[in-house]
């Protein structure tokens with residue numbers, strides 16, 4: 001279901017930390033309204049790929065094109081203004097602010113007005129119930145919900161989600177899965193980094209297997225689900 005034109009095109013990017021090369025000619029795309037998975041073991045280069053797209057760690061070579069425009073090497077803020085919202089693995093809300101204040105602070109109408117604080121609280125009723133509580137007093141799962149809601153009130157044109165289920169209890173994982181589904185229903189494209197193959201395949205239209213900094217396989221969710229040998233080899237886990 002690759003749908004329309006690619007919203008994001010990553011073409012042959014290489015990235016290094018000092019002398020050590022960690023991405024080798026990585027190419028991938030995310031189409032309009034697609035949820036695309038980037039799967040790989042610890043250290044495969046998933047976070048570095050997201051960092052290259054978001055401008056945190058520009059690639060040494062290769063290009064990143066967003067909505068037909070070359071954004072390679074632009075600053076994090078310039079890329080964010082164009083509607084790419086990165087939700088890093090360790091992103092946390094501001095503990096001392098309430099849920100509502102965190103959402104108000106993250107509201108950005110540069111790229112649209114579909115999402116605002118009332119809509120976010122309407123979609124995430126668990127957050128609505130705690131709207132006036134300090135974010136620091138929320139559970140880990142609720143905080144994760146809040147950081148995703150904070151990305152949504154930024155009216156993103158693409159969300160980069162780095163392991164949003166990491167460290168959460170299975171019951172909470174289900175809630176985050178539900179949230180990613182709702183982002184998808186809102187037609188916002190998502191590039192989802194995930195180590196949990198089962199969870200990832202439930203959510204994505206297409207995906208890429210990254211191993212030691214190289215894309216080893218790509219395909220639809222169904223093709224990846226059938227590729228048990230590659231999943232075993234590159235992820236060391238069975239579906």
Ligand SMILES: Nc1ncnc2c1ncn2[C@@H]1O[C@H](COP(=O)(O)OP(=O)(O)OP(=O)(O)O)[C@@H](O)[C@H]1O
Pocket residue numbers: 017022040041042043044045046047048049
């Ligand atoms: N700031 C850094 N300086 C030096 N090496 C780094 C840095 N960040 C990551 N690396 C190395 O780059 C490689 C890719 O790391 P990256 O974080 O992109 O992988 P990942 O697939 O996201 O893994 P994880 O799930 O553990 O975050 C790893 O070998 C890692 O040790």
